[in-house]
Amino acid sequence: MRLADFILRDMETIVVQWEAFAGTLLPAAANMKSLALRDHAQQILQAVAKDLSTAQSREAQAEKSMGRAPVLIGAPETAAQTHALLRARGGFDINQLAAEYRALRASVLRLWMDECQPEAPDPDDVIRFNEAIDQALAESVGYFSAQVDQARNLLLGMLGHDMRSPLQTILMTAQYLAALNAGEQVSVAASRLIRSGARMQALLNDMLDFNRTRLGLGVNIAPTDTDLEKLLSDELDLLRAAHPDRRVDLDVAGDCRGVWDGRRLQQLLENLVLNAIKYGAPDAPVRVVMTGEARDVRFEVRNHGPAIERMTLARIFDPLQRGLNQEGSYNADGNLGLGLYIAREIAKAHGGEIEARSDEAETVFAVRLPRRQ
Structure with a gap:
C-alpha cells in the first residue's frame, strides 16, 4: 500500500497515537482535553498525504528536505504554522513541539511498515514522507520562535514602561535630598543615588528602544x-x-x-x-x-x-x-x-x-x- 493511501485510511489510528504522546508533554498538557491535544494533527497529516501524491522535481524535493518549500504570496497559514502558534500559547516549549513531529514520524512509518508486510515498503514514499515532515517541522519552528520572540518583547516593553514611574520617584527623591544640604553623608548618598538612577534610566531607555525595533515600530523621533x-x-x-x-x-x-x-x-x-x-x-x-x-x-x-x-x-x-x-x-x-x-x-x-x-x-x-x- 502506498503511504499516502495508508495515512488517509488509518488517520484515526495515527491521530490517537499523536494524542497519547502529546498528553505526556508536561506540564503544558496536564489539563488539556482530547481536542486540544490533537490540535491540527489531522490537517497536518492530510497536507502530508497530499504532498506525497503530488509530483515534484528533484530540485523541489531537495529544497523541501531543508524546510524551504515555496510559499505562495497571500497564502493562509499552514496547519503546521497554526499548530505551532497554539502550542506556544498553550505553554509548550520548542523541544516539546519538535518531539511531537519526531513521534509522529516514527509512529506513521512503524504502522505503515507493519501494514506492508510481507512486501517491502516503497523507498520513495519513505523519502518523500520524511521531506514532508521536515517541511512541516520547519514551518512550525519558525512560527513558534516568532510567537515566543514577540511575547518576550511585549513583556519587556511593558515591564520597561511600568518601571519608569518608580524610577522617576527615586530620582526626584534623591534630588530633593541633595537640595536639603543636610550634611555631607546625606549629600554623598543622594549623589550616588542620582548617578545610579541616571545610569538605570539610560539602560531602561535602551531596552525600550530595542524592543520597539524588534516589534517593527522603529525608534521614536520628533524632528x-x-x-x-x-x-x-x-x-x-x-x-x-x-x-x-x-x-x-x-x-x-x-x-x-x-x-x-x-x-x-x-x-x-x-x-x-x-x-x-x-x-x-x-x-x-x-x-x-x-x-x-x-x-x-x-x-x-x-x-x-x-x-x-x-x-x-x-x-x-x-x-x-x-x-x-x-x-x-x-x-x-x-x-x-x-x-x-x-x-x-x-x-x-x-x-x-x-x-x-x-x-x-x-x-x-x-x-x-x-x-x-
Whole structure:
C-alpha cells in the first residue's frame, strides 16, 4: 500500500497515537482535553498525504528536505504554522513541539511498515514522507520562535514602561535630598543615588528602544528645525566633562542645519563617542568631523587603536554585542551592548545611514543624514 493511501485510511489510528504522546508533554498538557491535544494533527497529516501524491522535481524535493518549500504570496497559514502558534500559547516549549513531529514520524512509518508486510515498503514514499515532515517541522519552528520572540518583547516593553514611574520617584527623591544640604553623608548618598538612577534610566531607555525595533515600530523621533553644529558641540562639552582625561576634537565645515530630532542625534553621537573612548587608544584624541553638503550632513567619529577584525566589523551594529577593550578582555561595565545598534536605528529613523570601517591607522564611524526626510 502506498503511504499516502495508508495515512488517509488509518488517520484515526495515527491521530490517537499523536494524542497519547502529546498528553505526556508536561506540564503544558496536564489539563488539556482530547481536542486540544490533537490540535491540527489531522490537517497536518492530510497536507502530508497530499504532498506525497503530488509530483515534484528533484530540485523541489531537495529544497523541501531543508524546510524551504515555496510559499505562495497571500497564502493562509499552514496547519503546521497554526499548530505551532497554539502550542506556544498553550505553554509548550520548542523541544516539546519538535518531539511531537519526531513521534509522529516514527509512529506513521512503524504502522505503515507493519501494514506492508510481507512486501517491502516503497523507498520513495519513505523519502518523500520524511521531506514532508521536515517541511512541516520547519514551518512550525519558525512560527513558534516568532510567537515566543514577540511575547518576550511585549513583556519587556511593558515591564520597561511600568518601571519608569518608580524610577522617576527615586530620582526626584534623591534630588530633593541633595537640595536639603543636610550634611555631607546625606549629600554623598543622594549623589550616588542620582548617578545610579541616571545610569538605570539610560539602560531602561535602551531596552525600550530595542524592543520597539524588534516589534517593527522603529525608534521614536520628533524632528524640528535643528542646527546640528550647535547640538553636537553641546553634547561633546558634556562628554569632555565626564571624561576629562580624554581629548575630543570637533571640526565643522559647511552649513549643518536641517530637520532632525536633536535629542536623538545627541544620543547617536554620545553612543559613537563613548564607543571610541572605550575602545580607542587612550593617548590619542577622538575626532568628530562634520561636513554640510547640498542635500546631506555627514559626520564621522574617528579614533586610533587596534583595527577591528573583519568578522567583528560585519556584525558591529548587531544588538547585544560587546567588543574587546585595550587589555583584550570583554567589557562588562553594565551596558547592554545596544549602543551601536541604537545609533544605527536612530540614523535609519531619520532616513540616513551609518557605516563603520577600520584599519591599522584608525577606526571610523560615518553617519549620513538627509537635511529633510
